[in-house]
Amino acid sequence: MKVPAAPRLLPGAEAWADARLGGIRGITLGPIESLRHAGRGYGTEASARALDETTALGASWVSLTPFGRVADLAGTGVDLVFEAPFEDNRRAVLGATAQAHARGLKVLIVPHLWVENGEWRAKIDPGDDEGWARWASSYRRFLLTWAEVAAEGGAEMLSVGVELRSWVTTPRAESFRDIITDVRKVYPGLLTYSANWDDVEHTVIFDDLDLIGINAFYPLAEREGASLDDLLAGGRRVAGQVEQVAQAWGKPVVLTEIGYTTRRDPALRPWEWPDGMKDVVVDQRAQAEAYLGIIAPFLDARFCAGFFVWRYYADPDDVSQEAEWGFSPRGKLAELVLRDAFTARWAADGAWISGDGAGRHRAWTPGVLGWELPMEGWERPMGGF
Template structure:
């Protein structure tokens, strides 16, 4: 009998088109909404490990000894995958090219990302490579609009060069999964998607692993390219309630609604879903507008318990879903000791109560893991102390 994550959680608080891909990847997931679980691949227990986004922090980014410590912590937490997020720069929302340099020269960044992949693999962690676009003047990448047809063709060519560059890195480093884009709404939910299909085919020629795309949560059902990919990917910053002060039961109801939407998507595309980003900031009511960026917040009330409860409410129903292959937590950093990357009310669950929920979730048995082995859950421990990764026995459940 599979242990219920909701029951085992520390926080008992008053707590479109058919598939059409023609170039099959050697690692391609079997098709079907529950194919991941059917193949017993093991649920994706993922952490996003972000780069150190400043040259003032030399020696602390991807591939550094600090990055190795981050991988050690991911492993101790119970992760089986890590997500790495290199960036390319565009100037504004009408770009005509992509600069591969981000904080460090591209050749240096490329080598560092490859080293970080090797660090992950040395620890038995699988790697998900997720190339992002950074808009230098501000604005959301989802709203990129180069202009007329000719401008869009130039943009598609530039994006293809950018993506193929990182696909080659993913192939060289043996990354197990690659995202072909992140929140590119104007590109992949409109008629412009016709320009994206040939890009995916080119990626298939240089990269043999699993492909997904990281759709924003509110346009995943409108994304047109999932039939060309192996998994439906969602940056899953879904609101779990519609008003502040929502209690545990209301948030759990919101989590069940999210799970139902995921089931619809898997049925629509005949592929499992992976949540390419999930996360909550450490503040009051983080599940109401979870996409809000911490840098712009003022007069914040830090609330670790609210962050932890939001994670529990989202994850509890998903761990019972055979259609959800897993998720990636947004986010930890390449130097786990560098607290300069975000405010205390930021997304990172490291050393907070939410870390305990994640450790419980990572050590639970998931429907996505496939058929259970007799005795698989016997002696399962429960996380009790943030930052302490030793064995802590659970009290009897009965």
């Protein structure tokens, strides 16, 4: 499938809504690219089931996240091989993209970096000018390779990077701008960059892109035991900060990742990785209320094109990918909040057309679609819908 040229967005933070492209109701499908999990990753029958669930949830977009391997923060280069040979992963991503398109979903491809020693990619520092030049050359090869895959598969959007703070918030960003120029030559679709929530205001490359991307793991609370009202107030505060970024650049924002773990007080430090947690109290309601807190204010925000949930997996039945208290909302109360949000009318959808909302459903049981009575002990999420 040949990717169509990117839709022309006029200047302005509300350009996405003005173009009536539809709010981005997105799900991230994490890869399962290990040879030990044959038949479970992108492009398999398992991912077809995951995409069926994605459409049933009401999503309109899916994010696919192929990885490249980086040894450590010295930034000596990016290895295209990750868990399986690159050619296998390339075919898998193309297969998953085709599966998504067959279901009417649009696709964001997010080439991601996995740092082998467990450090955060935002701190990569090759040192001197020569080291940075080597790093930029290697990253260019990595990104252009996946840009060509995105173009071949017809993906509608591409993220040119994820949380590369040490590069794109500094004078070194000029070398990154050169890479974006090269990407435009091989990929005609929409471009974004996935900035971390706490450095997006210092990221200097957004004038070269179509949308401002944010991995939006903003804290919504300042203390343990925060109430739903506290979380909603935190969400409104976050939305105000994001609007300032959108207005400053004159471009719409897409939240390239939002997510909360299934534990007590997940909105206090949302970025904490579940693998390192101990003595966790599993709390589905806390996860659901955190989702409600972050989503609610953005549904009325014309400057926000939408968001991608972090995350579901390419094999919906493989529970080995994370602990019970992990990020996935699948089959949990948070899934009800997402389903209700996805079937609501958003400001990002553009001007209202009479009858546009006819036949919308509300669901109360994870995995069950349709009109249902509320489950006992759970108030209707996002009751304003």
